[in-house]
Amino acid sequence: AQKVTQAQTEISVVEKEDVTLDCVYETRDTTYYLFWYKQPPSGELVFLIRRNSFDEQNEISGRYSWNFQKSTSSFNFTITASQVVDSAVYFCALRTSGTYKYIFGTGTRLKVLA
């Protein structure tokens, strides 16, 4: 069975602090895809990144970076020098190659305080 666990329900940081959001996944498939989405207070879901299981290269996009480690089944998301606009709920998701279903974690609510 596939599963995504985001153990951090809510995190509060002060602006300019770095913060890491954890995502642990479970799957027996060797080919799968991992995603991160952002849901700001306005409610829409915004795609942030997709990572394939055969590509363990870490990715950096501005203040955002993602650390994919197959050995620990983790796909963690780090925001460097957080800003108030980063306040949102962040979801990690998994899709395996044999299905068209996306499995979402329960989300981590990030509060960045000014």
Added chain:
Amino acid sequence: NAGVTQTPKFRILKIGQSMTLQCTQDMNHNYMYWYRQDPGMGLKLIYYSVGAGITDKGEVPNGYNVSRSTTEDFPLRLELAAPSQTSVYFCASSFPGQTPQETQYFGPGTRLLVL
């Protein structure tokens, strides 16, 4: 392109009433999905479709029905609304396999309150 559109944005239903949530995408995506998001919770898959005429149940299909007569439209029908169906409903579409940025494109959501 408008992407994924959903109507209505907000609706109040009385217990036992029925309604249809509309979802349309203009990206020619084969795959479409309906999720519900309860307050403070993650997304749960209700139904999905891999093409016109093909639908399948997700995690929480009870109390809902779907149809997919065209590639663009994927309406969600609520029969006999119950307070437990109070939620925000998101429609999404995707074209799995598109590289490198395959993802689901989400609509803005429909907020439903059943009283």
